[in-house]
Amino acid sequence: xxxxxxxxxxxxxxxxxxxxxxxxxxxxxxxxxxxxxxxxxxxxxxxxxxxxxxxxxxxxxxxxxxxxxxxxxxxxxxxxxxxxxxxxxxxxxxxxxxxxxxxxxxxxxxxxxxxxxxxxxxxxxxxxxxxxxxxxxxxxxxxxxxxxxxxxxxxxxxxxxxxxxxxxxxxxxxxxxxxxxxxxxxxxxxxxxxxxxxxxxxxxxxxxxxxxxxxxxxxxxxxxxxxxxxxxxxxxxxxxxxxxxxxxxxxxxxxxxxxxxxxxxxxxxxxxxxxxxxxxxxxxxxxxxxxxxxxxxxxxxxxxxxxxxxxxxxxxxxxxxxxxxxxxxxxxxxxxxxxxxxxxxxxxxxxxxxxxxxxxxxxxxxxxxxxxxxxxxxxxxxxxxxxxxxxxxxxxxxxxxxxxxxxxxxxxxxxxxxxxxxxxxxxxxxxxxxxx
Amino acid sequence: xxxxxxxxxxxxxxxxxxxxxxxxxxxxxxxxxxxxxxxxxxxxxxxxxxxxxxxxxxxxxxxxxxxxxxxxxxxxxxxxxxxxxxxxxxxxxxxxxxxxxxxxxxxxxxxxxxxxxxxxxxxxxxxxxxxxxxxxxxxxxxxxxxxxxxxxxxxxxxxxxxxxxxxxxxxxxxxxxxxxxxxxxxxxxxxxxxxxxxxxxxxxxxxxxxxxxxxxxxxxxxxxxxxxxxxxxxxxxxxxxxxxxxxxxxxxxxxxxxxxxxxxxxxxxxxxxxxxxxxxxxxxxxxxxxxxxxxxxxxxxxxxxxxxxxxxxxxxxxxxxxxxxxxxxxxxxxxxxxxxxxxxxxxxxxxxxxxxxxxxxxxxxxxxxxxxxxxxxxxxxxxxxxxxxxxxxxxxxxxxxxxxxxxxxxxxxxxxxxxxxxxxxxxxxxxxxx
Numbered sequence: 001x002x003x004x005x006x007x008x009x010x011x012x013x014x015x016x017x018x019x020x021x022x023x024x025x026x027x028x029x030x031x032x033x034x035x036x037x038x039x040x041x042x043x044x045x046x047x048x049x050x051x052x053x054x055x056x057x058x059x060x061x062x063x064x065x066x067x068x069x070x071x072x073x074x075x076x077x078x079x080x081x082x083x084x085x086x087x088x089x090x091x092x093x094x095x096x097x098x099x100x101x102x103x104x105x106x107x108x109x110x111x112x113x114x115x116x117x118x119x120x121x122x123x124x125x126x127x128x129x130x131x132x133x134x135x136x137x138x139x140x141x142x143x144x145x146x147x148x149x150x151x152x153x154x155x156x157x158x159x160x161x162x163x164x165x166x167x168x169x170x171x172x173x174x175x176x177x178x179x180x181x182x183x184x185x186x187x188x189x190x191x192x193x194x195x196x197x198x199x200x201x202x203x204x205x206x207x208x209x210x211x212x213x214x215x216x217x218x219x220x221x222x223x224x225x226x227x228x229x230x231x232x233x234x235x236x237x238x239x240x241x242x243x244x245x246x247x248x249x250x251x252x253x254x255x256x257x258x259x260x261x262x263x264x265x266x267x268x269x270x271x272x273x274x275x276x277x278x279x280x281x282x283x284x285x286x287x288x289x290x291x292x293x294x295x296x297x298x299x300x301x302x303x304x305x306x307x308x309x310x311x312x313x314x315x316x317x318x319x320x321x322x323x324x325x326x327x328x329x330x331x332x333x334x335x336x337x338x339x340x341x342x343x344x345x346x347x348x349x350x351x352x353x354x355x356x357x358x359x360x361x362x363x364x365x366x367x368x369x370x371x372x373x374x375x376x377x378x379x380x381x382x383x384x385x386x387x388x389x390x391x392x393x394x395x396x397x398x399x400x401x402x403x404x405x406x407x408x409x410x411x412x413x414x415x416x417x418x419x420x421x422x423x424x425x426x427x428x429x430x431x432x433x434x435x436x
Numbered sequence: 437x438x439x440x441x442x443x444x445x446x447x448x449x450x451x452x453x454x455x456x457x458x459x460x461x462x463x464x465x466x467x468x469x470x471x472x473x474x475x476x477x478x479x480x481x482x483x484x485x486x487x488x489x490x491x492x493x494x495x496x497x498x499x500x501x502x503x504x505x506x507x508x509x510x511x512x513x514x515x516x517x518x519x520x521x522x523x524x525x526x527x528x529x530x531x532x533x534x535x536x537x538x539x540x541x542x543x544x545x546x547x548x549x550x551x552x553x554x555x556x557x558x559x560x561x562x563x564x565x566x567x568x569x570x571x572x573x574x575x576x577x578x579x580x581x582x583x584x585x586x587x588x589x590x591x592x593x594x595x596x597x598x599x600x601x602x603x604x605x606x607x608x609x610x611x612x613x614x615x616x617x618x619x620x621x622x623x624x625x626x627x628x629x630x631x632x633x634x635x636x637x638x639x640x641x642x643x644x645x646x647x648x649x650x651x652x653x654x655x656x657x658x659x660x661x662x663x664x665x666x667x668x669x670x671x672x673x674x675x676x677x678x679x680x681x682x683x684x685x686x687x688x689x690x691x692x693x694x695x696x697x698x699x700x701x702x703x704x705x706x707x708x709x710x711x712x713x714x715x716x717x718x719x720x721x722x723x724x725x726x727x728x729x730x731x732x733x734x735x736x737x738x739x740x741x742x743x744x745x746x747x748x749x750x751x752x753x754x755x756x757x758x759x760x761x762x763x764x765x766x767x768x769x770x771x772x773x774x775x776x777x778x779x780x781x782x783x784x785x786x787x788x789x790x791x792x793x794x795x796x797x798x799x800x801x802x803x804x805x806x807x808x809x810x811x812x813x814x815x816x817x818x819x820x821x822x823x824x825x826x827x828x829x830x831x832x833x834x835x836x837x838x839x840x841x842x843x844x845x846x847x848x849x850x851x852x853x854x855x856x857x858x859x860x861x862x863x864x865x866x867x868x869x870x
Contacts, residue, residue: 061517062515062517077500079499079500080712080713275518275746275748275750276518276748276750277753278753278756279753279756279757279760281753282753309712311712313712313713315752315753315754316714316715316716316719316752316754317752317753317754317757319715319716320716320719320754320757323716370854371852371853371854372852373852373855374852375852414852416850417853418806418807418808418810419805419806419853419856419859419860420805420806420808421808422853425853
């Protein structure tokens with residue numbers, strides 16, 4: 001197969017099978033914004049462009065006059081960055097892919113980009129090729145696919161600003177920076193997810209997106225495995241791309257005709273690490289499991305974000321959430337990985353019940369987030385067949401008793417279990433065999 | 437008539453412990469200082485680096501700081517820029533703590549208040565430029581939480597202390613110009629409800645002038661009626677002399693001591709001070725904290741749980757989460773904890789471990805694991821015809837039967853998950869039992 005540099009052609013490419021099967025990934029936002037680590041990863045923009053008082057005051061109160069954002073670069077030490085430790089934690093989370101910010105809108109690259117001289121992780125700060133270290137560790141130690149986030153634009157790059165002032169008639173920035181970096185990233189690190197962002201209000205033809213994607217799908221070393229999102233130019237979001245992100249924290253609650261991803265943050269208010277975040281700012285494990293289940297039932301992947309510190313540590317609160325997800329998936333992963341959507345996404349009788357399926361095994365999974373007080377779970381959607389249908393609670397190991405209910409659906413008698421006998425917390429799965 | 441105490445242990449030790457302390461049961465310890473800046477290894481950073489010259493610490497400094505960088509150069513980086521004492525106090529209140537102990541001065545000598553005898557090595561002159569001790573005290577007291585101050589008697593590297601040691605402790609320059617002035621200043625200025633002494637072990641109490649200070653504290657100080665002190669006032673004082681005993685860090689007796697005691701322990705098992713390089717494996721989990729709390733109170737102790745804020749003044753979210761989990765548990769089960777007393781039997785083990793406390797005429801049995809058959813078996817309480825059993829956090833009486841061999845068998849309510857009053861450690865309240 002060969003793809004032309006048109007959306008019509010590119011959008012016809014089948015999504016590599018691994019991506020839909022993976023269901024759950026970890027997003028990592030890390031960069032110079034992790035140094036002030038205050039407010040948001042959009043720190044530079046809020047401070048210097050929008051001049052938001054909170055950020056201006058923060059700088060006035062904490063740094064000498066004349067201090068520039070670029071002065072944070074040397075302070076981004078990544079002193080404790082240990083790619084092997086990160087890889088092991090990613091594996092423990094049950095995620096199947098990881099996406100690292102190789103370059104966010106500030107332009108600082110986490111690899112030694114020749115097009116970002118002295119504003120990259122090899123020349124300044126860590127003095128290490130962070131992307132390479134993580135890539136090697138993930139590929140050697142885990143079964144996760146390695147992906148890279150890349151921002152097309154840079155807030156303050158003079159060439160971009162020049163192009164912008166020409167209403168994007170000029171194309172100096174993509175030619176000199178964006179495209180060379182994209183080709184370099186793919187060739188050097190072979191990412192299996194290319195997570196584009198930052199169209200900067202410019203159309204896809206300014207970014208040469210279709211030409212790049214044609215090369216990516218036709219000739220690049222990852223042409224058979226690479227997955228792309230939908231942020232390749234103004235107006236392309238939710239319309240063109242391997243899968244759709246639509247908006248940050250997108251969670252439609254219903255089926256979409258196209259593969260999609262819910263990218264969201266554990267810290268509700270920021271993608272980058274924030275020193276001042278309180279415990280109430282972090283989603284609880286109950287909320288995260290709910291996000292995962294709802295997303296997967298509606299055919300999406302969940303991409304859950306963490307933000308390491310300037311010295312390369314994944315804060316313990318993030319570590320805890322990742323390990324908790326892994327604990328839950330150890331028991332319930334069967335109902336998540338490699339599943340398909342079912343004819344109903346959620347139950348019409350009992351709230352907080354979400355369905356997935358494995359048609360080839362005649363399996364339907366009903367994931368419920370609240371254990372019913374009566375000890376009986378009413379499922380309005382599945383139709384049971386006497387003598388054929390079997391019901392089991394994942395992690396429990398013994399078949400459960402069920403009865404048909406009128407006018408449709410089944411009632412499952414859940415086992416009486418003490419706290420310590422529960423197979424897991426935060427949500428449970430019934431595996432239903434031979435229901436229709 | 438108020439008693440007058442003489443500066444000797446038999447007299448001082450005869451003072452009754454102010455009642456609030458035993459009733460409080462649960463407190464929080466806060467380790468915060470210049471060691472929160474390197475925030476690596478432990479709060480003993482300076483000693484490990486320049487005292488014993490541990491190779492790991494020497495290498496850490498060599499790799500991260502320019503040659504000639506001194507420990508004192510860390511102080512300007514102790515910014516406390518996000519320190520909001522009202523928010524801390526809200527968290528401590530939500531945690532269910534009845535007292536808070538802040539490190540006014542740890543072994544590095546840096547004082548978290550504007551000490552006149554610690555010029556340019558205190559939180560007002562350098563770093564935060566704030567009176568941290570004063571600000572936190574005002575905030576916690578506003579919430580009716582008792583305020584305690586940790587104070588280290590010695591300082592690892594103070595030249596006068598080193599001189600006194602060199603003189604075989606025949607001189608007391610350090611004590612007379614630093615330790616004692618600081619202690620009197622802390623008491624007169626902040627009126628602490630508790631003085632948590634430490635750093636005593638190299639010298640006898642006679643060098644530290646401990647008994648003189650304590651006599652003043654108990655007789656004439658502005659806090660003479662309510663102040664509580666621990667047992668670290670000199671070599672060999674630990675577990676022998678003091679208002680209550682710590683004995684050692686993370687002390688845990690096996691049976692009911694005859695003296696009031698406190699277990700001090702930390703959420704980060706590997707350090708009292710904040711460490712950047714913390715990981716989940718060294719963080720105590722919620723259930724473990726609650727189990728330790730229950731056990732400690734049953735054995736007549738107080739439970740002092742430590743957290744270490746970072747140099748910015750942030751109590752990181754994992755510590756917040758642990759504190760709030762304890763508070764949530766105490767919201768329901770605090771009746772069995774606050775102002776309780778040890779019962780005639782402290783614990784039992786059969787199908788589950790049970791810890792007892794008593795208050796007024798009720799007996800509380802807290803069991804740590806929910807029995808698989810839903811029946812709790814208690815050997816020690818003697819039932820009467822008027823006995824009633826309930827579970828804290830739930831309504832209705834529980835059904836129980838008597839068995840000659842097995843004791844009382846209490847049928848627990850059949851509860852689906854999500855409806856348990858707490859996630860672990862449930863409390864039965866027994867009235868009219870013997």
